[in-house]
Amino acid sequence: MKIGIIGAMDSEINLIKNFMTNPTEKTIGRVTFYEGKIFDKDIVLFRTGVGKVNAAIGCTIAIENFGIEKIIFTGIAGAINNKLNILDIVVSEKLVQHDFDLTGFGCPLGLIDGEDSVFFDADKTLVELSKNAAIKVLGDDKVYTGIIATGDQFIADKNKVQNIGSIFDAFAVEMEGGAVAQVASHFNIPFVVIRAMSDKADGSAHMNYEEFKPLASDHSAKIVLEILNNL
Numbered sequence: 458m459k460i461g462i463i464g465a466m467d468s469e470i471n472l473i474k475n476f477m478t479n480p481t482e483k484t485i486g487r488v489t490f491y492e493g494k495i496f497d498k499d500i501v502l503f504r505t506g507v508g509k510v511n512a513a514i515g516c517t518i519a520i521e522n523f524g525i526e527k528i529i530f531t532g533i534a535g536a537i538n539n540k541l542n543i544l545d546i547v548v549s550e551k552l553v554q555h556d557f558d559l560t561g562f563g564c565p566l567g568l569i570d571g572e573d574s575v576f577f578d579a580d581k582t583l584v585e586l587s588k589n590a591a592i593k594v595l596g597d598d599k600v601y602t603g604i605i606a607t608g609d610q611f612i613a614d615k616n617k618v619q620n621i622g623s624i625f626d627a628f629a630v631e632m633e634g635g636a637v638a639q640v641a642s643h644f645n646i647p648f649v650v651i652r653a654m655s656d657k658a659d660g661s662a663h664m665n666y667e668e669f670k671p672l673a674s675d676h677s678a679k680i681v682l683e684i685l686n687n688l
């Protein structure tokens with residue numbers, strides 16, 4: 458069973474890379490893949506770059522060329538729900554692309570042509586494993602499961618974030634998860650997205666993001682290592 462461990466940025470995969478024993482490196486297109494083992498599990502680790510298209514490119518290459526059979530996406534996000542604090546964790550129950558807009562044709566916001574729902578469901582077993590791993594690493598007062606909204610925008614505006622929250626009942630906003638979900642569901646591959654909150658997607662988002670990116674990235678990566686330890 459080969460597991461794809463994916464992040465958008467170096468900060469999100471660095472900690473995990475250090476745990477790989479003798480990884481082999483292969484670059485396809487502009488994506489570098491690291492194949493090796495962590496805790497005896499076969500891993501393909503890579504960084505997609507930011508945004509939905511980059512995420513879709515990386516995931517598709519990994520599925521087609523490395524035969525990954527599960528996807529765990531790790532990284533950081535902006536918190537939407539008021540209950541959440543910076544550095545809390547959201548494990549994806551569902552993903553939605555909040556900027557996919559065919560509303561002019563009578564479709565609900567987020568509905569992608571050819572899909573029956575605006576939401577892509579994460580794999581229930583991976584969600585449960587991720588939630589338990591996150592609780593073990595950070596404590597249960599810091600861990601939530603819920604909807605994650607994805608779009609090709611860094612959200613840093615109170616009205617925008619509240620709008621995304623109220624339309625989709627989303628807990629967190631980021632820039633890749635919905636694309637990973639679409640590709641995974643296209644190829645029928647179980648997936649989960651784990652996000653540590655780096656900011657609240659409001660007027661302070663850029664400042665908080667810069668400050669908390671390293672720690673939030675490491676928290677999310679530690680949870681992935683704990684999952685691999687239990688798989």
Ligand code: ADE
Pocket residue numbers: 533534535610611612613630631632655656657658659662666
């Ligand atoms: N990733 C981390 N913070 C984010 C935000 N505020 N908007 C989109 N993606 C993010």
